[in-house]
Amino acid sequence: MTPLFPSQPVASIYFFTMQLGSYPLYIMGKNDKIIHLTFNRQHHEQLCSRYPHSPTPATTQVDSLAQIVQHAINAETNTTFPADSPFIAAGSKFQQQVWQQISLIPRRLTLTYGQLANRIGNPKAYRAVGQACNRNPLGILIPCHRVVAKNGLGGFAGGGEVKRWLLTGENKNKKFILRTLE
């Protein structure tokens, strides 16, 4: 499996899962910050096994992070680029440029991989853009589901079904509700 994640361990971290629509959303927190967010179960399990973490996060911490996601998922635009995650810092220059550009895409707008490659001044790197999207450590907060193929949906680490559901929901101006698991 590809080393998608930084090799250095991160202290004081915890994991929890929430539910968005019918899809599980895996969140990795450190203190009061979200450092990783994905729909991809495999990525989540890799992280769980790689890093020592608290088995039972404090409720206040979980609630606080959940609120951040709940707000971000319905926001018209992303206010700030969440650069404080160590997973962002561990990305290459190219990946950081891609993630930065994605975070500028507002609700109900999509860019193609090619258009995004143009925006970072590397028009032929559309394929590498796809790879960088795949390794986005902060799904939703960095809305990589808004990057699509020129003729079609394109891929999604959490599965095409989730990507399509997110995009149609946004187009209908749906308010997404994040729920806790029982």
Next chain:
DNA sequence: GTGTGGCAGTTAG
């Protein structure tokens, strides 16, 4: 609609 060749960045070996 399908096939094919090339693309750039990243990682594995």
Next chain:
DNA sequence: CTAACTGCCACAC
């Protein structure tokens, strides 16, 4: 260092 991947694209049928 090569080789082998991709969340792609253009262009040809």
